[in-house]
Amino acid sequence: MPRMAARSGRRVLSWVLALVLLGVLGVVVFRDRIGVTAPPTVVTGVIGSEKVAFFADPRVREVFRANGLDVRVDPAGSRQIATTVQLANYDFAFPSSSPAADKLLAAHPAARTYAPFSSPMAVATFTPIVDLLTRAGVVATGTPTFDVQAYLALASKGTRWDQLAGNTAFPARKNVLLSTTAPCDSNSGAMYLAITSYVANKDAVVGDAAAAGAVLSQVRPLFRDQGYLPATTDVLFEDYLSSGMGRVPMALVYEQQYLAEQLSADPALAPDARMLYPRPTLYSRHTLVPLTPAGDRVGELLTGDADLTGLEAQLGFRPTDPRAFTDAVRAKGVPAPPALVDVIEPPSFAVLEALLAGLGCPR
Amino acid sequence: MRWLVLAVVGALVAGCTAATPADPQTLRVLAGSELADLGPVLDEAAAATGVRVRLDPVGTLDGAEQVASGAAQKDHDAIWFSSNRYLSLLPDAAPRLGAGVDIASSPVVLGLRRSVAQRLGWVGRPVSWSEIASAAGDGRFTYGMTDPSASNTGFSTVVAVATALVGSGSALTVGQAASTAPGMRAFFSAQTLSAGSSGFLQDAWTRRATGADPGPPVDGLVNYESVLLGMNASGTLPEPLELIYPSDGVVTADYPFTVLAGVPDPLRDAARRLTDHLRTPDVQRRIMELTHRRPAVPGVPKAPELGGATLVELPFPAQADVVDTLLTSWFDRIRRPSRTIYVLDTSGSMQEEDRIGRLRGALAGLAGADPSLTGRFRRFRAREQVTLLPFSDGPRAPQTFTVAENDPGPVRQQIADAGTVLAPGGQTAIYDSVRRAYELAGQQIAADPDRFTSIVLMTDGANTVGSDAAAFRAFADARPAAVRGVPVFCVLFGDGVNAEIDDIARETGGRTFDARTTSLAEVFKDIRGYV
Numbered sequence: 075m076p077r078m079a080a081r082s083g084r085r086v087l088s089w090v091l092a093l094v095l096l097g098v099l100g101v102v103v104f105r106d107r108i109g110v111t112a113p114p115t116v117v118t119g120v121i122g123s124e125k126v127a128f129f130a131d132p133r134v135r136e137v138f139r140a141n142g143l144d145v146r147v148d149p150a151g152s153r154q155i156a157t158t159v160q161l162a163n164y165d166f167a168f169p170s171s172s173p174a175a176d177k178l179l180a181a182h183p184a185a186r187t188y189a190p191f192s193s194p195m196a197v198a199t200f201t202p203i204v205d206l207l208t209r210a211g212v213v214a215t216g217t218p219t220f221d222v223q224a225y226l227a228l229a230s231k232g233t234r235w236d237q238l239a240g241n242t243a244f245p246a247r248k249n250v251l252l253s254t255t256a257p258c259d260s261n262s263g264a265m266y267l268a269i270t271s272y273v274a275n276k277d278a279v280v281g282d283a284a285a286a287g288a289v290l291s292q293v294r295p296l297f298r299d300q301g302y303l304p305a306t307t308d309v310l311f312e313d314y315l316s317s318g319m320g321r322v323p324m325a326l327v328y329e330q331q332y333l334a335e336q337l338s339a340d341p342a343l344a345p346d347a348r349m350l351y352p353r354p355t356l357y358s359r360h361t362l363v364p365l366t367p368a369g370d371r372v373g374e375l376l377t378g379d380a381d382l383t384g385l386e387a388q389l390g391f392r393p394t395d396p397r398a399f400t401d402a403v404r405a406k407g408v409p410a411p412p413a414l415v416d417v418i419e420p421p422s423f424a425v426l427e428a429l430l431a432g433l434g435c436p437r
Numbered sequence: 438m439r440w441l442v443l444a445v446v447g448a449l450v451a452g453c454t455a456a457t458p459a460d461p462q463t464l465r466v467l468a469g470s471e472l473a474d475l476g477p478v479l480d481e482a483a484a485a486t487g488v489r490v491r492l493d494p495v496g497t498l499d500g501a502e503q504v505a506s507g508a509a510q511k512d513h514d515a516i517w518f519s520s521n522r523y524l525s526l527l528p529d530a531a532p533r534l535g536a537g538v539d540i541a542s543s544p545v546v547l548g549l550r551r552s553v554a555q556r557l558g559w560v561g562r563p564v565s566w567s568e569i570a571s572a573a574g575d576g577r578f579t580y581g582m583t584d585p586s587a588s589n590t591g592f593s594t595v596v597a598v599a600t601a602l603v604g605s606g607s608a609l610t611v612g613q614a615a616s617t618a619p620g621m622r623a624f625f626s627a628q629t630l631s632a633g634s635s636g637f638l639q640d641a642w643t644r645r646a647t648g649a650d651p652g653p654p655v656d657g658l659v660n661y662e663s664v665l666l667g668m669n670a671s672g673t674l675p676e677p678l679e680l681i682y683p684s685d686g687v688v689t690a691d692y693p694f695t696v697l698a699g700v701p702d703p704l705r706d707a708a709r710r711l712t713d714h715l716r717t718p719d720v721q722r723r724i725m726e727l728t729h730r731r732p733a734v735p736g737v738p739k740a741p742e743l744g745g746a747t748l749v750e751l752p753f754p755a756q757a758d759v760v761d762t763l764l765t766s767w768f769d770r771i772r773r774p775s776r777t778i779y780v781l782d783t784s785g786s787m788q789e790e791d792r793i794g795r796l797r798g799a800l801a802g803l804a805g806a807d808p809s810l811t812g813r814f815r816r817f818r819a820r821e822q823v824t825l826l827p828f829s830d831g832p833r834a835p836q837t838f839t840v841a842e843n844d845p846g847p848v849r850q851q852i853a854d855a856g857t858v859l860a861p862g863g864q865t866a867i868y869d870s871v872r873r874a875y876e877l878a879g880q881q882i883a884a885d886p887d888r889f890t891s892i893v894l895m896t897d898g899a900n901t902v903g904s905d906a907a908a909f910r911a912f913a914d915a916r917p918a919a920v921r922g923v924p925v926f927c928v929l930f931g932d933g934v935n936a937e938i939d940d941i942a943r944e945t946g947g948r949t950f951d952a953r954t955t956s957l958a959e960v961f962k963d964i965r966g967y968v
Contacts, residue, residue: 312733317748
């Protein structure tokens with residue numbers, strides 16, 4: 075009996091093997107008939123975390139695949155990308171700001187870089203908070219403008235929500251503070267530092283280490299008083315969406331994150347969610363630095379492929395060509411974002427590093 | 438035609454391959470003990486993704502210590518605690534962590550027996566921490582809480598209460614963390630039950646509420662919203678708990694699943710598949726229904742049982758020295774001081790395997806010789822009363838020490854010195870000695886009632902002389918009211934096999950620790966979370 079069982083087992087096995095062989099042949103034949111080409115080239119990149127959803131989007135992956143590329147990405151903080159990440163394993167680096175890209179470029183010279191899209195910094199908040207900020211003079215009545223100077227004046231006094239006159243909507247015994255990410259780890263936190271240091275420096279970009287030292291005492295409490303800070307803008311925005319006003323009354327995020335939610339088929343925004351724009355604000359210019367020819371190809375497609383620029387806009391980014399953005403917003407019936415006039419540039423990488431070191435960030 | 442047949446067969450084979458999950462992979466995860474309740478969800482995740490999870494439960498500070506020392510990386514791939522906030526403050530731990538992926542959340546809140554909440558007028562209206570503290574200070578209710586150096590719920594409570602009562606509206610400063618403001622003392626004066634883990638606290642509280650435990654019932658407990666809702670849903674409570682969400686704010690656990698640095702790509706990939714699965718809306722709902730935790734993913738509607746009102750999150754201090762100061766101040770100046778009677782076996786068998794030497798070492802560790810993170814917080818604290826009661830043929834002469842509030846060093850040294858002269862010899866009179874410890878506890882409570890009182894029994898064998906288990910049980914059942922709430926925490930040591938010893942722990946509301954598989958010094962530290 076055992077021997078018979080073994081023999082019949084072998085016979086089954088050989089049948090299975092034959093079927094598998096047939097199957098493989100079938101797949102090959104089938105592929106040839108319908109004209110599927112060789113597997114796509116794998117291209118790897120290290121990118122700011124807020125772009126992970128973009129690269130994971132099936133429509134985006136499909137466009138890359140149609141162009142023979144399988145793009146795989148690892149998220150990392152923009153500052154880490156510019157300093158500590160081992161870039162030898164990657165075809166491209168895609169930090170979220172131009173200072174980080176400039177720093178990268180110094181160590182990894184590339185013939186050209188790509189800035190396929192950008193996104194201005196924005197304040198995600200709620201209607202009751204907008205009303206309170208309007209009464210406190212931080213938001214101009216009926217506008218989406220968040221006056222950073224007026225805000226700094228309020229915050230520097232340690233004003234609490236429950237101390238704002240006539241506040242019954244959100245009488246929290248908690249300081250009026252914009253929630254941000256950790257500036258040491260996250261680009262949006264560093265961009266907040268760029269904006270607030272500009273205002274603290276009497277409306278001038280901080281130009282050197284001495285000027286950086288002079289503004290630190292004003293900007294440090296904006297981070298320290300918040301206590302523990304999330305490491306990525308994704309987490310901060312998710313807290314805003316899922317925990318609401320009690321945890322995150324107002325958060326500094328990318329316009330893209332808020333717009334992506336508004337433009338999605340199933341927005342998770344609260345009914346009283348609102349977006350404001352800091353004045354001054356700055357654009358986070360997502361800059362791709364190619365490290366190999368395959369990385370170059372990704373940059374070219376992101377910048378020039380009409381399908382991709384359309385998807386960039388649908389996912390809330392502002393592509394270089396403004397028409398794609400206007401179309402995407404209009405198609406969903408989302409109110410057109412305002413024209414931003416008071417736009418500043420971030421300090422150089424070295425000055426930003428000096429500011430971050432002053433906040434206690436490890437080098 | 439022929440290619441079509443081949444293609445169909447091929448597609449079938451390919452289909453089979455695609456439908457079979459990738460090779461099962463197992464992630465070894467150092468995790469908060471309360472996450473054991475996700476067992477069914479993790480089984481379903483394994484079926485759906487092929488990724489298995491082995492959870493190794495550990496307390497907050499122990500876990501932090503293992504990550505910081507690098508020990509966690511040796512045999513684990515990821516950590517999964519209630520929060521990474523404390524870990525990220527430790528310079529040695531932060532670089533060992535990858536980015537955490539939040540899976541669910543639960544705020545730490547106060548649960549009170551409904552009749553007590555009604556008596557206090559706290560049902561259906563906002564209640565602030567200062568109101569809670571003032572009622573606590575007036576003795577209008579009692580509660581249980583975990584040890585903040587052992588468990589996140591206790592730790593979160595200390596942070597929340599200090600931030601709300603002493604803080605100015607922003608994250609605590611070092612100066613504020615050292616505060617001994619009257620409100621702080623008032624709130625913590627009402628704590629009558631302590632525990633080294635959320636799970637034990639829940640069990641001990643329930644046993645007292647149902648009368649299964651001889652100690653007096655406790656009015657409330659501080660724990661995760663999820664645990665309190667689970668207790669209400671269990672149907673075992675004589676009276677449901679009313680959840681009090683302090684209007685000035687809470688500290689919330691957010692359960693980030695965090696891969697450790699240096700983990701190989703395939704496991705990192707497995708972790709990503711697992712967290713992607715856990716964050717799908719259906720699984721988020723399932724977690725909410727099964728464990729009463731709040732969904733982490735936006736857009737998943739919250740169940741009505743989860744407090745719908747705006748829940749203010751208090752800022753959590755982001756500096757290690759602030760947290761250290763806060764804990765040190767709480768242990769040394771704020772909490773109700775503890776009183777522990779150590780009943781220590783010095784029978785002849787303690788000579789074997791240098792057990793007596795290990796006992797001396799364990800006492801020296803608690804006296805300050807252990808410089809580790811847990812050692813720093815579990816040593817004998819300022820104001821604490823320690824009695825050493827060695828025994829062999831019978832209880833020997835007790836020695837009582839009270840650690841000075843402002844200069845704890847010298848008394849700690851005296852305790853360590855008293856340990857070094859313990860000498861083995863004679864038989865093992867367990868029951869007579871525990872009984873003696875209860876007599877001492879009675880006297881000490883009469884002289885100084887406002888302390889947590891517990892007994893620790895360490896033995897390496899079975900009772901060989903003096904009264905037996907039945908006689909002890911008769912004594913225990915009839916012991917005076919003042920000492921009915923005094924638990925005995927038992928430590929099994931050496932090769933002693935003693936089934937009866939666990940009865941002592943169970944009947945007095947304590948628990949048994951095994952120092953045969955873990956070092957005695959570690960067990961002595963663990964027990965510190967309960968006393």
